[in-house]
Amino acid sequence: MKNNNWKKILKDPYLVAGGIITGLILLMIIVGFFWMPYEPTKMNAAEKLQGASLRHLMGTDNMGRDIFSRVMYGSRVTLMIAIGTIIIGAGVGTIIGAITGYYGGMLDEITMRVIDALFAFPSILLALVIVSVYGIGWVQLLVSLGIAFVPSFARIVRGEVLRCKNMDYVENARLQGVSDIRMIFVHILPNIKGVMASSILIGFNNAVLAEAGLSYLGVGSQPPYASLGRMLSDSQQYMTKSPSYVLGPGIIIVLMVLGFAFLGEGIRRWK
């Protein structure tokens, strides 16, 4: 049984590719906790805007900081914010979607119209509004991105709960005297974990991109601390002079998104 599963995973090119890419990124982030080639905030006036070399794998930036070290640190920040966003978005979204889908009726109608209204906003714009009202900082960033991600999860979960709630096994459980809350979270949610896993991974991609986008616009993490989006925005004025500065964080963002996208696709096709 277990062996079979492993064989199936290894045969799926999406899961293998996604696993390898995500594994490399995670490895880089974990190693970054213990060891980095240089201090990510340490400046060195003698080595400004160098190209890629053995000494500096991705070169140095306009203040002589090692880009590879900054990328290691920055992807940690980006990953944390993306994870936090997904925990808030998927958590709240799942609860809202499951409850409104299960009870239906007026509650469902009203909540879904509110969700539609949230949907009509571009999520980046919504996050920008929240950040500009409550100030800049990673907590605000996390909460605003989280709220922006609630609607899509609520929609997906609601649809799946609607599909499941009229099945015979739900009625069977109700005859046994299972309470509504237990029904939603113990009986119905395990049946939609496949759909949720793939939408969490896709949402994760969007969160990475949204964080990069917001940091690029200047409302994410503040200098001298790095995040991938921040580095992209800093580097654009040196794009022609020192392309390795732009390419470093850019490639890592692409790989991160690609790895999770492959994993998500693989899980979606699973079975």
Next chain:
Amino acid sequence: MGETVLRVSNLNVFYKNRDRKLFSKADKKIQALKGVSFEMEEGQVLAIAGESGCGKSTLARAIVGINKDYTGEIYQKYDRPQMVFQDPYSSLNPAKKIGWLLEEPLRVDKTRKWTEEERKKRVEEIMEEIELPLSMLERYPSQLSGGQRQRVCIGIALMRSPKLLIADEPVSALDVTIQAQIMALLQNLHKKHGISIIFISHDLRVVYHISDYVMIMKDGCVVEKGKTDDVYRNPQADYTKELLNAAGIRA
């Protein structure tokens, strides 16, 4: 014997009319059962037969309390009647193991608290009743055949030893040999525990084997009711005759 377990008097059940447009003059509700009355004594097997869409399942759902929109009276001597559903492929939660599913009725039992060992013991008892090996407890429903699933459904219904079991076409999704096994299982349980069974079916041959009393329904009304032998030998209503002819029991 002799005491009434279930008395249904003048039962009308309604469904929402989903075709109705806003402001249209059509009725808001569709009446699925019209003035159904019957009584059932302890330890009886009552069969309800009739064509598709005549309200057999609606009646069952009203008795167990899934349909709440009804007028009339349903008196039950015991609470929590249990039900076995028609389609064993959709009536077991695909995300849970058989053992978990069997334990669930005990876990949510409000009348008493079951300890871990009591639950395990009860599950083993029931597995013996429904004649399945204990190794199946670790499997998922998708790894079982239709007949085995239907046994598990019966097992789940029996977990808290109900006095009234409603079987809603429990064998119509199964092939003939498995049908016979499930029928034999139901008959055994009936004899051993004296459970009253309401057996719903459209197949008059199956009905004849298991039931003491039979009730024929058409379009939400009871057409004929009586002892199975009497009804089969000497049907009164035209519709009953038609059904018996169609089943090839009377030429």
